[in-house]
Amino acid sequence: MDVKLINPFINATSNVLETMAFVEVKAGDPYLKKDNVARGDVTGIIGLTGVANGTISVTFQEECILNIVSSMFGEKMEELNNEIADAVGELTNMISGQARKELEELGKVFKAAIPSVVTGKNHSISHYTDGPRIAIPFFVGEGSFTIEVCFER
Amino acid sequence: MDTSIKVLIVDDFATMRRILKNILKQIGFKNLLEADDGTTALEVLERESVDLIISDWNMPKMTGLELLKSVRASDKFKRTPFLMVTAEAQKQNVIEAVQAGVSNYVVKPFTAEAISEKLEKILK
Numbered sequence: 001m002d003v004k005l006i007n008p009f010i011n012a013t014s015n016v017l018e019t020m021a022f023v024e025v026k027a028g029d030p031y032l033k034k035d036n037v038a039r040g041d042v043t044g045i046i047g048l049t050g051v052a053n054g055t056i057s058v059t060f061q062e063e064c065i066l067n068i069v070s071s072m073f074g075e076k077m078e079e080l081n082n083e084i085a086d087a088v089g090e091l092t093n094m095i096s097g098q099a100r101k102e103l104e105e106l107g108k109v110f111k112a113a114i115p116s117v118v119t120g121k122n123h124s125i126s127h128y129t130d131g132p133r134i135a136i137p138f139f140v141g142e143g144s145f146t147i148e149v150c151f152e153r
Numbered sequence: 154m155d156t157s158i159k160v161l162i163v164d165d166f167a168t169m170r171r172i173l174k175n176i177l178k179q180i181g182f183k184n185l186l187e188a189d190d191g192t193t194a195l196e197v198l199e200r201e202s203v204d205l206i207i208s209d210w211n212m213p214k215m216t217g218l219e220l221l222k223s224v225r226a227s228d229k230f231k232r233t234p235f236l237m238v239t240a241e242a243q244k245q246n247v248i249e250a251v252q253a254g255v256s257n258y259v260v261k262p263f264t265a266e267a268i269s270e271k272l273e274k275i276l277k
Binding site: 016020069072074083086087089090098100104112114 | 165239241243244260261
């Protein structure tokens with residue numbers, strides 16, 4: 001997979017969270033993920049088509065996403081519910097949009113589908129293509145979340 | 154800026170409708186309507202007299218671009234200010250929206266100040 005495809009997603013994730021949720025996020029080192037198990041409790045996933053086909057997913061730990069959405073709404077969120085799932089879908093959508101904008105500047109044009117959201121402990125993430133899955137952990141205060149980027153070989 | 158006008162917010166994500174409502178209320182708007190896609194928005198427009206439409210682009214059933222084209226084809230709403238607030242930030246999207254008659258365009262993620270500035274421009 002072209003590593004130039006990865007940086008726009010890291011930049012977009014930081015930009016979206018900092019702008020919409022007013023939180024400072026720090027990206028960890030990317031790694032190759034070899035299983036389908038989500039590293040958290042709620043995942044937004046979105047398909048991309050264009051110069052390559054692939055998917056990106058964003059998986060949050062419960063406490064982390066509750067803090068993020070509380071900050072977005074200016075109201076304390078106490079539990080994983082439909083409002084949280086909806087927010088994860090919209091965050092995924094915005095990350096996809098921002099990353100696609102940066103990729104367009106590199107001459108790589110993608111279109112995105114409407115995101116889906118999966119919740120639950122130890123849920124699995126199925127990417128639509130069989131390419132390598134690059135995972136990037138992010139840290140927000142004491143919480144964390146992970147994005148996965150997977151494009152066809 | 155006249156904040157007594159009636160505003161229709163169209164987005165398939167309740168999260169975004171809520172964030173936009175919060176921002177609009179902070180600015181001073183009180184008369185806020187919601188729809189979760191373009192089709193529902195057209196139903197609201199049939200029965201309400203709306204002064205400003207704020208719409209997402211990428212929605213099921215009817216996209217924001219299709220809604221914009223329908224609105225511009227209607228005698229009742231062809232001059233109604235239409236603000237597109239969308240994650241679709243690629244050049245071709247902006248060109249298509251401008252050609253269809255959008256009043257202004259905000260890319261997600263956005264700040265409250267960005268929304269306020271755009272509204273000042275299209276409502277003056």
